[in-house]
Amino acid sequence: MNSRVAGMAGVLIVILVAGSGVLQAGTTTITFSQKGIVTVSNVFFVTGGKPAALYTFTGIDSTGHSFSGQMVIDSAVNGSANCTFTGPGGIPETGHVYTLTGGAAVTIIPGVGRLYSVATSGIGCSNRTAISFTEQETIEGGGGSYNGATGTRTLQTLQLFAGQSNEGTSFIKVTGSATITVP
């Protein structure tokens, strides 16, 4: 779940000098996709709760820039509410509702900069084979061209558990969009 960079002006005031890594002040909207692996971290967002999942990913955004990074995300089952989602391979699946308990991400775009974001809300559906999750994040600064950046991100994730439960290693693919304002 995470990140990105650069151009494709929406209502743009921004000019991205592709390949140079230079972003000028303004707001831009970007879409991106990424894939990675997930393992269990020792980062806790809730005292006494479960440790957050650690995602290590690489991807590409709508400006053609490649990026890599990591994020930690934690969610907890929301009562016994049932739900449905489209699992890996397009197969309909049923599960229980999960809601966000905390998360954060760092994305590094070589030659451009880095972006910090913190999860603010999220809801998904999971069973013992996979989880589908939609999450909102706020952008809280960065480095390089993204120094002092603000904005929001929305991510749609699909995670396939490789182990026997949702606490083991798994694969994840993410699509998302970000609206970023650079001072």
Place this chain on the structure above:
Amino acid sequence: MKTRRLGAIVAAIVAIVFVGSTACFAAIFNITANAKGTSATLGVGFAAGTYANLLTYTGTDSTGHAFSGQAVGEYTNGVAACSFTAFGGVNESGTVLTLVGGSAISIEPGVGKLYTQVTSGTGCFNSTTGDFSISQTDTIVGGGGTYANATGTETDTFLGHNVGSPVSGSFSFEKFSSSASITTP
């Protein structure tokens, strides 16, 4: 919080290194490097009941070679006051960090890989922001390719910026610079 690097530039040479191949003769490499990465606390500890951070990084060295790697590092947080210059040149205050343990593997495509163990280190940690600064010394304990059976020492300086505010553990962006003297047999 922790390490890495590779590359070439022969200093007081004992031989010739064929950069880009894995063939080499005895040599001494004096190298500097810069890298960036992200880290998170994992269930790996160098002392009972404690946990190290896993740092995943990429960078370039003074020979122009790119490298990537992973490192685990663990520090204890004391009570003595300290200060450091954080990201953006901001002055932050905190309390002293002392090394518990650490190690790293760096991989330089087409050249080789290098193993290091951290032998000493100190730093400063701001418990309010989660930001930190660390300086440490490593021993080179072998490698592969050009760096097979390598020995030597390395020094690293890290700067970390915490993202979010987990109630336990840490998740951060890190950048570091390194200087290494590597001897191959």
